[in-house]
Amino acid sequence: MSAPAVQNSAAPRRAASRIDAALIGLVLGAVLLWFAPVGMGRYGTYVLSLWLVMSIGVMGLNLTLGYAGQTSLAQAAFMGLGAYTTAILTTKYGVNWYAAFALSGLLTFGVGLLLGFPALRVRTHYLAFVTLAFSTLIWLVLRNEQWLTGGVFGISNINRPNFFGIKLFGALEFHRFVVVVTLILSLKLWWLVRSPWGRAFTALRENPVRAASLGIDTRTYTLLAFAIGSAYGGFAGALYAPLVEFIDPSPFSLSQSLFLLLMVVAGGAGYLFGPFVGALLGVVLPEWLRFAGSLYLIIFATIVLALLVICPQGVSGLIERGWHALRRKTGGAR
């Protein structure tokens, strides 16, 4: 505020360089993850893939919550919708996985629009309530419509897709496939957030009233953010089904949706890398805390609680704060 002229000229350049760093970070991360499972064994590789798949789901929720400032309590339900769509289409109707993947995304996008439209028309706050109801209804259908979903017994023998004739049956091959899909989806999101759309989302989050006064159609953008976020949930589900090869309703319950929400916040809502950090805390940390047994959920939730009380911006916010403090310190020394 004291030197607006200097800051104005520096800010866009710094923002641009940070975004480029994000792009480099994404690609580097993908390369690293491509080779990461070497020597990790089947289970380690599976956990790594699961982390990425969950990251995609959390990424979508991050768009809804972190960028558009809306609480969705149905991300796990959207994942379930995607997973079941893919599983049913590929096992019962022999549909190609890629087509099933696209359809899962399309379906969840459409359902997102359908849910968001009345909820956001009424009042922004009510999206949380509508998604809560939707989440529970989906769970009921998954459990009770045995002819379609297999009920509590679920659907088994879900095949993994081919990649240009290469069969991806092995844990390592499928992991690399997941890495590629995750990279594509996160690049798409990186582009989206950087585009005028993304700026509109951010403006919306920072100050909805001001965004509206700048001519941003808040309702449309919020709705789109929610629908795209839901589609990411569908994509994550479409990858989840062939990864675990067996699905039942339990990982798509309301409490799982809340858990995903905690991951967004723990990782840092509104940060590009937040979802990866959040999913790391939610998926991989339990593996490290295996010695603690069932206590890991308590530990995870306590970490999130403490993190929220100390730093509501999550781990990414904490890192950013530390980085700025460090820069200030070295700058002062110079």
Next chain:
Amino acid sequence: MAEFIAYLIAGIATGSIYALAAIGFTLVWQTSQTINFAQGEFVMLPAALILLAVKLFGLPLWAGGLLGIAVFLLIFGAGFKLVVVDPMIKHGVLPLAIATMALSIVMKESAKDGFSAEAQSFPSLVPTDMINLLGISISLQHLAIIVVAFAAIGLLQWFVGGTRLGRQMQATAQNPTVARILGIPVERMVLLTFLLNAALAVVASLLISPIYLAKFSNGETIGLFAFIAAIVGGFNQVRGALVGGVLIGVADSLAAAYISTQYRLAVPLVLLVAIILIKPEGLMGRKEERRV
């Protein structure tokens, strides 16, 4: 007909328990504009704490009850406000709401690991007999629940509207700034609200645990139904929470009896969506003047 009335009474009984928890939602909402997603766990925990106190220290039930209730009020009435709500309220409503989700996981899993993963029987304060009234058999427990819950809610209404302390509390909820100017000890009033919330949870816990057993996962259903009840009735009204709670309880009971046991949960949810589309502020709610 006799059957219908029996279902109706059972519905009103569970509904009045949802109402107790839903009033807790509205109390916390009024003073801190946040949704306490751990509300269901607030109802689950007192019963677990009481049984734990009895088991650990070999106390008689009444002493264990007092100890459990005291510990609960201290930690989840006062402690909740001081440790979670106070430091977080300045960061806005959303982080706080999400913090309460984390709290609900901590409470649920702690009850599972620290108390028991199995459902434990909880002593009933009234006989579990059925009485026959004009050919309709009614459970005494249900009647007792209705009487106690309505008495508690009536008492609360009287306290809030009819006493000096209650009116100060109400003034604080409606406009803290003006209340402060008028010399009301706002902080103490907010603390009182949180203690009242915890106390209502204790009452609900004592009423519901003899029927549903003391179980770590009870909070999920109670929290969900109470949440729906609060929205349906109107989030900013104690009266609304009561109407919403009873409505949801009756809808659930009748749906289980006449529609489908598998989809009984769907009926309150459809009710919820229908009501927020037609009357977003809830059946009894007034439109929010304050910006959220």
